[in-house]
Amino acid sequence: MTTLYLLSTGPGASDYLPPLAVKALANSQHLVAYGLYLALLGNLTNNKQCHELPLGEEVERARLALTLASEGNTTALISSGDIGIYAMATLVFELLDQQQQLTKSSAWDNITIEVIPGISAIQALASRVGAPIAHDFCTISLSDLLTPWEVIENRLQAAGKGDFVIAFYNPVSRKRQWQLEQARQILLNYREAKTPVIIGKNLTRKNEAITHTTLQDLDIKQVDMLTLVMVGNSESKRIETSQQQWVYTPRGYGKTL
Amino acid sequence: MTTLYLLSTGPGASDYLPPLAVKALANSQHLVAYGLYLALLGNLTNNKQCHELPLGEEVERARLALTLASEGNTTALISSGDIGIYAMATLVFELLDQQQQLTKSSAWDNITIEVIPGISAIQALASRVGAPIAHDFCTISLSDLLTPWEVIENRLQAAGKGDFVIAFYNPVSRKRQWQLEQARQILLNYREAKTPVIIGKNLTRKNEAITHTTLQDLDIKQVDMLTLVMVGNSESKRIETSQQQWVYTPRGYGKTL
Numbered sequence: 001m002t003t004l005y006l007l008s009t010g011p012g013a014s015d016y017l018p019p020l021a022v023k024a025l026a027n028s029q030h031l032v033a034y035g036l037y038l039a040l041l042g043n044l045t046n047n048k049q050c051h052e053l054p055l056g057e058e059v060e061r062a063r064l065a066l067t068l069a070s071e072g073n074t075t076a077l078i079s080s081g082d083i084g085i086y087a088m089a090t091l092v093f094e095l096l097d098q099q100q101q102l103t104k105s106s107a108w109d110n111i112t113i114e115v116i117p118g119i120s121a122i123q124a125l126a127s128r129v130g131a132p133i134a135h136d137f138c139t140i141s142l143s144d145l146l147t148p149w150e151v152i153e154n155r156l157q158a159a160g161k162g163d164f165v166i167a168f169y170n171p172v173s174r175k176r177q178w179q180l181e182q183a184r185q186i187l188l189n190y191r192e193a194k195t196p197v198i199i200g201k202n203l204t205r206k207n208e209a210i211t212h213t214t215l216q217d218l219d220i221k222q223v224d225m226l227t228l229v230m231v232g233n234s235e236s237k238r239i240e241t242s243q244q245q246w247v248y249t250p251r252g253y254g255k256t257l
Numbered sequence: 258m259t260t261l262y263l264l265s266t267g268p269g270a271s272d273y274l275p276p277l278a279v280k281a282l283a284n285s286q287h288l289v290a291y292g293l294y295l296a297l298l299g300n301l302t303n304n305k306q307c308h309e310l311p312l313g314e315e316v317e318r319a320r321l322a323l324t325l326a327s328e329g330n331t332t333a334l335i336s337s338g339d340i341g342i343y344a345m346a347t348l349v350f351e352l353l354d355q356q357q358q359l360t361k362s363s364a365w366d367n368i369t370i371e372v373i374p375g376i377s378a379i380q381a382l383a384s385r386v387g388a389p390i391a392h393d394f395c396t397i398s399l400s401d402l403l404t405p406w407e408v409i410e411n412r413l414q415a416a417g418k419g420d421f422v423i424a425f426y427n428p429v430s431r432k433r434q435w436q437l438e439q440a441r442q443i444l445l446n447y448r449e450a451k452t453p454v455i456i457g458k459n460l461t462r463k464n465e466a467i468t469h470t471t472l473q474d475l476d477i478k479q480v481d482m483l484t485l486v487m488v489g490n491s492e493s494k495r496i497e498t499s500q501q502q503w504v505y506t507p508r509g510y511g512k513t514l
Binding site: 001006010013014015016017018019020023058059082084085086087089090091092093094095096097098100106109110111112113115116117118119120123124126127128130131132133134135136137138139140141145146147151154155157158159161162163164237239241242243246248249250251252253254256257 | 258263267270271272273274275276277280315316339341342343344346347348349350351352353354355357363366367368369370372373374375376377380381383384385387388389390391392393394395396397398402403404408411412414415416418419420421494496498499500503505506507508509510511513514
């Protein structure tokens with residue numbers, strides 16, 4: 001049995017890479033990833049066979065990693081953030097599932113899979129601004145490439161009704177510009193105009209930028225593909241110390257303080 | 258300015274502790290935590306002044322950490338998992354906020370706060386069973402000690418309507434037993450009886466136990482205080498390889514595979 005690691009590299013800086021991930025990299029002969037993620041790993045990729053497949057070739061990356069591992073090569077399929085959250089891990093299982101249905105015995109069944117979690121963008125952004133996701137929260141991807149917009153809109157309505165703190169993954173792309181504005185409009189039916197909104201760009205990386213705004217003033221021109229957008233719930237509060245602005249969502253201790 | 262680290266130690270095993278957290282521990286003179294979390298850190302706590310306050314004394318822990326730091330002691334307030342997710346970070350900001358309102362100039366305003374995120378239980382459990390949170394998900398705490406049950410029930414209805422994958426934090430405690438069963442009943446109005454449910458206990462720690470079940474068969478006797486419960490959405494699938502059972506939530510690549 002050869003191991004296929006589904007390996008998370010966290011938000012960017014190598015300071016976020018736990019020993020578990022470093023060991024998995026050390027064990028791997030082959031690394032499969034989008035090129036930028038390999039660059040962020042620096043010399044941890046030395047002496048590895050690196051397979052860089054561009055954005056858009058996610059299925060090909062998952063397939064290649066499965067095939068390399070099934071041929072006896074210890075392999076790491078790599079995503080930034082947490083590979084289990086809007087990333088590559090699920091594609092591997094979807095391909096395994098499909099293969100099982102097509103051919104009763106799978107050529108990939110001799111692989112041991114080990115998933116290594118990592119810090120996702122929502123956590124990196126939360127850590128930069130205080131404690132915005134300290135109570136019930138949800139994540140919603142605004143990409144309608146693979147999910148029909150009606151499903152996304154239904155989730156936006158539900159998140160509004162349920163008063164969840166919300167993190168928007170894939171808020172915009174070069175081709176998708178209107179979804180974030182639509183989401184903002186929907187949430188304004190449920191939340192006050194002054195609800196705290198935080199925009200995090202290049203989190204933990206060079207040129208990191210954090211912007212504090214409100215649901216009223218959120219401007220999609222401040223947002224790009226490398227950005228996470230977080231919207232507070234009805235309880236989220238902003239405070240300012242001599243150090244910086246913070247946002248926190250209380251858990252309800254207020255009455256007991 | 259003295260630093261107060263709000264420090265996450267991840268799910269348990271030290272293999273999950275990134276260099277960022279190890280450095281913060283090394284820098285700290287004082288550690289404030291619930292005793293079990295210090296025990297999990299092993300010799301990283303050597304030569305530190307350790308302040309162990311029991312469960313239930315969360316406000317006292319946050320206050321003590323702020324006071325120690327304001328007196329010039331580099332201090333780490335420690336939570337397991339991610340300190341920003343259902344944990345201590347938010348209490349620090351709530352206390353800062355309260356102090357600012359009570360006394361215009363805060364004795365705690367000379368502190369630099371640095372939040373260090375960590376792997377939360379939802380990610381540890383997801384990594385053990387595949388990729389269940391690969392698409393939109395939410396977290397809901399079932400503890401009604403500080404949150405009215407009506408708020409929690411409203412969130413359960415919303416999560417059901419929105420078809421989010423759901424992770425239940427604080428599913429039960431010695432005194433709270435009925436909430437999880439109530440949640441199960443509510444979700445059965447929205448999801449099929451065979452919806453995958455995963456129960457994770459002592460994640461990454463000694464005696465880790467993962468149980469695969471369904472929404473129909475979820476038995477609250479399988480759940481205790483050290484447990485996370487995850488409920489798939491309408492798309493979540495279970496597959497079995499020679500290695501183990503897995504659960505994944507597809508992102509919609511199916512049509513293109």
